[in-house]
Amino acid sequence: MRNQLFKSLLISGLREKETIFWILLFPLILFTIMVLIFSNMTGEDLNFKMAVIDHSGDGMGSTIIHQVFEDISTTENPEDDPLYSIIDVKNKDQALVLLKEQHIDVIVEIPENFNQNFNKVVFFSKISSISTDNKPTIIVESVPMRNLSKLASDVMKQILAEVNLEAAKRMNISIPDATISTEMVGQTQDFNYADYFLAGILIMGFFSTGFLNMGINMTYFRRKGIFKRFACTPIKKSKLISATILSNLVFMVMSFVILLIYAKLFYHVTWAIFYPESILFILISAILSLSFGIFLGSVSKTPNGASGLANILFFPMQFLGGLYFPVFDLSPAVRWFVYINPITYLAAGMRQSMGLMDAPLPYYTLFLIPILWTAVLLLISVKIFKWDGGEIA
Amino acid sequence: MKLMLGILKAFLKSRIRDKGALFWTLAFPIMFLVIFGLAFGGDSSSSVSTGAEEIRYAIYLSGEIDEETESNIIKASETMGLKPLLVYSLSDLGESVEKGYDGVEFGISLMDKEGLYEVKAYFNAGAMNKMQFYQSVVNNFVTEFRKTTAGFENIITVETVEREFTEQPVTNTGYILSGVIAVSISLSGIMALIISFGYYRKQDIIKRLIVTPMKGSQFLAADIINNLLVSIITIIIIMLFARLLFQVSFNINFLYFAITYFSSMFLMMGLGGLFLLLFREPNAAMNAANIFSTIMMFFAGVYFPLELMPKWLQRLGYILPMTYVAENIRFSLGQDYMQLSRFWTTNAVFILIAAVAIPLMGKTIFKLEQI
């Protein structure tokens, strides 16, 4: 027998513009935002604005420094932004005003006695005997509360440390060479943000279906007597439940497929999401999300109440579940929530099985906690669920 | 006047009893504040701190290592504010990093190959938000170690000066709070006229009022006053909450705050009005406004700092009004400095948009009723 009820629920959902947006479209937007933000944090696209104030006059020390600044403020391709753009200023006061008004990120000041001290260190004294006070000093000023300014200052310090090494070489001081390589622990696959967020946003899309579509719809159906009306027809309740679950599953699959196609086309994600274990976590996510839907549909009396409860639960769960940023090092005040939150385990489990990063949690908990949640939610729902404001068994 | 007071009172009651609106303008911002405040608050900035506290790392040494190398490592670590924990095999190193034993945050394997040091840094893949920071710590440490080994001290030293252009020290929580208030203002503003002029019209409440001696402008004015009142109460509650829970200190410039508040509310009400004009159907307008607000929250530097986004996304951020609302709020709460000319310009633009949008919406809606 064709399942007209399932078809109707599906059509009804697809005609709801809100559903389409939040379940199918919003994940794409969020995915794009997250990948863009985090890939950018590697600093490839960074451009700092810097003011240089030189009180030192001509001299060897300042010439070296200016050479370095020249290097970091020019690029091979004139269309690219350099790491630092140097903004001309007349004096310190003007520079400070610019810093205050966020026109520049960092001020580098070369003091008056810089060359003098530099020469002293290089030509006249043994370096170790020079007290810190008499060393040539460069002043770097920044506003630490501003992300960009803080970064500009940190990077500048690294650059100046390199300058020291370069200077030592010129002074024929032999400094041992070193090579630095990196390795990621707890990762079998090359890390990439697109895969990382694919896992997170996928779960977000699933839970949006459970929280925002299923739970609210069930409440609406009960509230509006639609369940009651169905109860007067020969249709079996099991069929009603299965059609509801099935239609929501289809939304999840649609959300998944659309996101995957998008991520594959534009962000070249890997196929790691189809590793057997990843699929297992996708399934658990789907089941848990449906359980939350059923739970919401059981505890809430009105669609508005369901919507409120859904938002109150879903907001902290997604942000403190590691969907968008790592949560295991958050402040202890919220860590308890991270650990009771089933999404934490699903996100960590999914990423571990995709080979992106190992979860700092015992392996069995990754399954156990979400399944436990599912069981508890379904148990409560079975106890309190009603087809009607009244009391049909 | 009496007419207006009556309708205002009715509006106020209705608005305060509207649980949905209260959720988005009060509960949601508070939840936002609590979660982000607890997660990222605290006085030291979270992810990119340069190490006021000691950072622990595991180190594994191999090759021609002598006591001098070890002492150089300890010395270099001290200078960098790091605490090394020696491990005796590569697998131990990996495990320490993965499990974070003894608070280890990353690992270094250092091999001495006849004067050439091969350094490998081990990072936990799970700490991706700190990766960049750890990388620079390792780089600096290696540089420091090489210098220590050569007995070389820096020729040029760097002195850092940290500036704050606000009277009160700025905290992360304070920064988050400003964003939260911007969200609250934006949401209540944008929903305001959709609720009254949209839903009321649909339920023929406006029609009913037209047949009373009330003027359209009075209705509009009462509605706006109502929303301003409710919203400011909401903001005060949020601020009290922040004060109690996070001891956030404010340095409110009341004049600037009032200006920001009014202009932002008017702007957002105007935008809500435009949505209503565009969609007519209040549900559709509400959904569109909801989507618009969500997008604004992402690109307006409320969730994520705008300046860390790619250039073109930043440009998008700078056409979204919430960006400026947040900026003005931060400024008026003493959380950031801002050029006064910029402050006045944005507020003037806000008012200008509102002055066009709100009367346009009001006129159109009332006219629709009289056809």
Added chain:
Amino acid sequence: MSKKILEVKNLKKYYPTVKAVDDISFSIEKGTVFTLLGPNGAGKTTTLEIIEGIKKADEGRIVFFGEELKQVSDEAKQKIGVSLQSTNFIPHLKVKEVFELFASFFKKSLPIEEVIGFVSLEEKRNDLVEKLSGGQKQRVAIGCALINDPEMVFLDEPTTGLDPQARRNIWGIIEHLKGQGKTVFLTTHYMEEAQKLSDMVCIMDYGKIIAIDTPSGHIKKLGELNYVEFAADLEQLDIDELNAWDVEEVEIEGDKVIIPTKSLHIVLEKLLSWAKRKELDLNDISIRQPNLEDVFLSLTGRRLRD
């Protein structure tokens, strides 16, 4: 030959604070229109929902199509059609789609177009249900109740909240159903509806049945009562004076005076001369037959619409 299609015996449903259905019994014959008449909260919907299988009775027996049931079986559900008091559907479905959905629930169903024609929604078949007017929505609900060509149709207050035109529309449908030989179980709190449509009217109040009869049977029980109604300035009027005549208790409703009497001629004569003597203007004077409203009043001392 008449045949009982439904028998309800000693049905009880108690809630903690109210006896919603308090030991009621009745039976319905095939091909008739049976109406539960009563004010809001009388227990009509609860009774109906117990029979429809939505609610469970605390006590009582239901014999449906000759079979005793604790609750309506799936088989019985194949043979009934229901329209609930609330007429909501899965959102964003078109009229046609709603009918298709309900058709899918039953083993046999009428062609969708036939049902659409029956409830006169031909022009709306591709419209979303939420865009329809109240009367049109009600017709969709009734259409859903008819989709399985049921032997018996339950209509719970099908005309509540509808304008007169829409109401007459629904009445037409019910009369048509009766013409097809279907049994209709109706609840309403409009007495004119019960009077016009029903073969049997069961008057309910506070969960109890206070009378069952044909509409004319009910009215006959009031005896040969007639009602003389007129409007007058009440301040100049002494009710006791009127009550002293050969009348039932005189009633005042607004500025209207209602005099029930079995001796119409005498009362009319007295009234006119009394008015002349008192120099009283009798406006809108009328004489009417008793109706179900009067029946309800005489049984409960209250009016239906109170």
